[in-house]
Amino acid sequence: MNIILSNASSDPIYIQIMNQIRQSILSGEMVAGDSLPSIRQLAKDLQVSVITTKRAYEELEKEQLIDSVVGKGCFVSGANKEFIREQRMKRLEEKMMDIINESKELLMTKQDVIDHLTLLFEEE
Structure with missing residues (x-):
């Protein structure tokens, strides 16, 4: 998964992350069961706050695009x-x-x- 952030964008960073992960899932690039980077790892890779990646993941979970499994990480949901x-x-x-x-x-x-x-x- 390749996420590119833009400082010139009017969207907050967490929205940019959400949009790119959402697009990867809805386009079929990522399929049900695929694991996402941990919140900490994604924050490190993107050089952003852990709070930012956590918020992006929480919003994606609310949309039922990803599932969070305690101790195992986040995975693409099998939702319809x-x-x-x-x-x-x-x-x-x-x-x-x-x-x-x-x-x-x-x-x-x-x-x-x-x-x-x-x-x-x-x-x-």
């Missing part, structure tokens, strides 16, 4: 990928509702929002 995807879609929809509400407060039309989203999507 469709269930996990559905959970992520629900969170995305909540964020989209926030965007819709904010855009209404700014008196933006539906087309304004679509145009702006399209522009941002193409920039990425």
